[in-house]
Amino acid sequence: MTMTQYQVVIGMEVHAQLQTASKMFCACDAAVFGAPPNSHVCPVCLGMPGVLPVINRRAVEQTIRTGLALAAEIAETAVFARKNYNYPDLPKGYQISQYELPLCLGGSLTITGDDGRPKVIRVRRAHLEEDTGKSKHMNQNGVTYSLLDYNRSGMPLLEIVTEADLNSAQEAYDYLTKLRTILRYIGASSGDMEKGAMRCEANVSVRTLLQAAQGEYGVKVEIKNLNSFSAVRGAVEYEVKRHIETIERGGTLQQVTLGWNEAEGRTFVQRSKESAHDYRYFPEPDLPPLRITRELVEQLRATLPELPDAKQARFMAQYGLNLNDAATLVATQAVAAYFEATVAAYGGAGREVCNWITGPLFSAMSSANQDIRSLKVTPDNLAALLTLLDRGIINRNIGQRVIATMLETGQAAADIVETEGLAQVSDSDALHAIVREVIVANPTEATKYRAGNLNLLNFLIGQVMRATRGKANQTVVRQLLEQALAE
Template sequence: MPNTEYEAVIGLEVHAELKTESKIFCSCSTEFGAEPNTQICPICTGMPGVLPVLNRKVLEYAIKTGLALNCEIAEFSKYDRKNYFYPDLPKAYQISQYDLPICRNGYLEIEVDGQQKRVGITRVHMEEDAGKLVHQGTITATPYSLVDLNRSGVPLLEIVSEPDMRTPQEARLYMEKLRAILLFLGVSDCKMQEGSLRCDANVSVRPRGETRFGTKTEIKNMNSFRALERALEFEIDRQIELLEDGEKIVQETRTWDESKQATFSMRSKEEAHDYRYFPDPDLVPVVVDRDWVEAVRETLPELPDAARKRLVQNYGLPEYDATVLTLTKDTLDFFDRCMEEYHDAKVVSNWIMGELNRLLNQQNLEITECKVTPFGLVSMLRLIDEGTISGKMAKSVFEEMFATGKQPEVIIKEKGMVQISDESALEPIIARIVADNPKVVEDYRNGKDKAFGFFVGQVMKATRGQANPKMVNDILKRILSGA
């Protein structure tokens, strides 16, 4: 039960790995899942005497993202060194941006209970990712650590929000919207499980009506939208309980433990953050003139909000459908390709949000990995419209399409699944079933609705589900009223 005398203040720091071919300051590949240390070179392992050079695409993706998030794009921007010791950081500093980030002062909009809400974006900056530590056993019991530097130097955007969110739900909506925008831009593949989209949260609570912020904690290690929401719920409750007991909140970093469903203090030995930023002398500044910004603006694709409006206005889809269909670019593309061939948007939407999403979730697949094509789905919808198969038969046809990638016509033929819409074939079957069940006929005439359903069921059974349901209804009514 949420305590309504308090409100939470939440800000998010999101790291998105950019979908470039090569790393931010060297030519090593960024491909995920390679053998350890096979995509490294003297630059991304911090050897002395090397010279990092900026990947132009990283800057372009940063400008693109900044524009999509309604930010000001800095004319003059530079790189700084953020100094700290950790084995996954071979140079003992991370190249990042400190006081002159590439983008500032933007926002994105989320919809909370039917209301539009604007969440401010403080800044977006470019930086390099660190490597990965591999432990033998648990992090505290391991005798030593092993380091894989493939990820070291992979380009990241850090996107920092204003503390504008008030509930875990708003934080989740913000994250979902941000992910959708990045996916539509094609700048990141945003896979939270693989770590290409990561999120830390700053959260504090205060009595409702108070305008000053309470003491905040920083939460790390939330690897899914669900984890983000649950971790924030837990942390908000924890902080409120402390305040209620008259205790103080300690400003600290806490980690979300998925198995225990709780946050724990990280008790780092490191003193208060003191990164001693200074300009990186190896990298020259970046100057982005206004023509360049406008040229990038020209290349912006349709973004989720615009797509959602288009689906509502052009096709009359409900807001809910439009939101679900625009959560990823791939889902929207699937829908749009269906609509090039088919007239009824709501039917297409129902199949994508229903059967297709159900099967995708069940098998943990992306829409681009699935075997059903927009053409396949449309072909199947036509077969329903033409009366060749019933809606009920279509569900099993669709499952088969999903499993095998076969076209619906082929599946129907192979399984002998064609709908029987021939009156002269159906009538004798129905007449026989009615004649065999005089007692149920009696029930029907005494007004028992169930009796009609029984006959429909029997006809379907006799025809292995292939009878045209509408025709069965018509013939049954006629026979039952006349006989």
């Protein structure tokens, strides 16, 4: 059998750490990343006897805002529940989560599918819960032991669960990228996976096309705690290949929970897959049901910014950008804002601004390892550089050199051009002698050009540009060369 005879079925679960000042059910500082172990804890998040949790209002609001951004239905009543299981990093012996009555139901997110067309990924639910602690497994002198850090215990988590609508590792990757963009736009989560602010779990199965036609599913496995988008893609691709190979050799697949070994590029079994009844969910007796008024929902809706899809459509209509360029700009909210500020300062075509941001600016930023939010080149400065280009004071090659210097020093473009003597040479008399020298120095190319190989004109133009250190006006150079070679 070939890959085309199978259908991959994937559902994603994402845990996003919400941006709040304090933890989910206590007043502990939520700025725990990088803090000394167990320095942000209290009796509540340590699960001490007799303590009572208090709901973090901001976490509830961020969850509702996320639900609205995903076009979900916001519940009028939501109930917290106890999810019971025993693990060392869970101090209470249960996790406060939501089960039967979550805050958000339904919703969707649109990506570009494998066939290149828009594909709607349905969201099943989004609910609030608290995070667990963190175990660190040690081995010293042949003795193995574990250390526990409860700083993360009690951090507010938003869990977003999709329907099984994804059909490839690439679609899963694109879904996660789009979801993180939305969370960042609305300020609900930083989405920084390297800091543990976003963690993913993939439910993966493979079925034959006959099974798909009959509405049947293959055996599902869950890959837990994937901490990067590349890990998601790698783990899903590995599991799809393993499933197909197992099916084709007549083997048996087990419904298990898996981990991902990044170094070895393979999954490994952690435990058998739990079902909901294994957790013995029941309503949290120490927390009252949440009553969500329609007035609050509308107040929170009014706080949402223009979302990525809407901004992308507007950029295409307002600035004449194509789909890929608009998508590139809106992928990061700060880049989209920088683009619009530059267009406003430039007063020119958005297409030209886009070309310079996604081309020379991004390239120079990558080389200098700079982020758009800490950029020394302001939108006003980039607009001033583009104006120098429009006025013919510099050419595009020089412009790229200038922008690299601007990134390094923060100087204005005009100052750099003046200090380094980079103004474009457009004087015909000054360029005429250089053109003659280039023709004399390249007689073979000049002869072939005169014999009909017109493509060699670009080579000769390049030689003039090299001789002038890139400062010559290419339009003038072309004219002078054509005249001289016609003599």
